[in-house]
Amino acid sequence: VNISILTVAVVIFLLVLHHNFLGLSDFLKRELSDSNPLGLQPIDFIPAVPQRLADERNDKEISVVIAASDERLGGAIAAMNSIYRHTRSNVVFHIVTLNDTVDHLRLWLSNTALKNLRYRILDFDPRVLEGKVPVDPQKADTLKPLTFARFYLPNLVPHAEKAIYVDDDIIVQDDILELYNTPLKPGHAAAFSDDCDSTTNKVAVRGAGNQYNYIGFLDYKKETIRKLAMKANTCSFNPGVFVANLTEWKLQNITKQLEKWMALNVAEELYSRTLAGSITTPPLLIVFYKQHSTIDPMWNVRHLGSSAGKRYSPQFVKAAKLLHWNGHFKPWGRTASYAEVWEKWYVPDPTGKFSLIRRHSEAYEAK
Secondary structure: OHHHHHHHHHHHHHHHHHHHHHHHHHHHHHHHHOOOOOOOEEOOOOOOOOHHHHHHOOOOEEEEEEEOOHHHHHHHHHHHHHHHHOOOOEEEEEEEEOHHHHHHHHHHHHOOOOOOOEEEEEEOOHHHHOOOOOOOHHHHHHOOHHHHHHHHHHHHOOOOOEEEEEOOOEEEOOOHHHHHOOOOOOOOOEEEEEOOOOOOOOOEOOOOOEOOEHHHOEOOOOHHHHOOOOOOOOEOEEEEEEEEEHHHHHHOOHHHHHHHHHHHHHHHOOEOOOOOOOOOHHHHHHHOOOOOEEOOHHHOEOOOOOOOOOOOOHHHHHHOOEEEOOOOOOOOOOOOOOHHHHHOOOOOOOOOOOOOOOOOHHHHHHO
16 A cells, blocks of 8 residues: 555656646746847848858948838848948848748849848847837738837847948948948947938928927927927937947947837827827937937938929939938839939849839929
């Protein structure tokens, strides 16, 4: 009897031990999978550079971060091509996308003239934005999670000290090394192009404010905003192109600061409703208020997409180091200004999924 009782006790003990071991194993798996709060996992590698190309390019590695959504993939492709063709530097692209775009992106990169690009593909988990962006069930499809990828630069490029972020609607016309070498003042985690610069100043939007100052982005009727004591007429900046000191970014915990203001906006609606509804720019404006350096305005000649007309002369567009089609009129669409400049760097989609909406000659004449 005693032996039977002892045997049963041992069996029960082993079962409990086995159960606890499985529980610990599951816990460790969760910890490992959750160690990166974004679920940002590198799902592609950096192709080895052919020796001939390695000899032609210098050793300085430049990290360029760009988001690539499926419906705008042609834009990201053209942007990367223009950067690659204008530099001898060792550029590594960190391409942030969603899981359903990965195969398309990989095919486009590997089966075209871009096959020698060095890149990493990162899958962005939209769940990181839960509780941080307003949710309107009637406009659920308008939320573009990849627009927030720039908030998480240290997660995207964990081992770099410095990085460049660019939107997908840009074309570079000079060596990106010059932008990378933009000097940042001590204590500054980023350098942006101010909206009050001479090339793109005073762009009125819907007659209800200006998109070049803080009052155009923040609701100064809210007490939380007023307590910040930020002058409403302070010049805003454009976050579509910037250089980041990632060491300083991590020291100041910039990502957590941005997330804090995102969550506060969900609770208190702190952003201005008079403009085009930007929810990416306001938290950056708050966190970097008078705490950012500036890039040469020629490295972000923007608002080419604000109207179908040509707001700049051909000579000025040719001299620009970076062209930015921010606004509704994208260069891959039907009625964008200087779309012919963008098309020089577009690489056709080998799958045929992304096709340009060709403009008619009369459309060019009407501009």
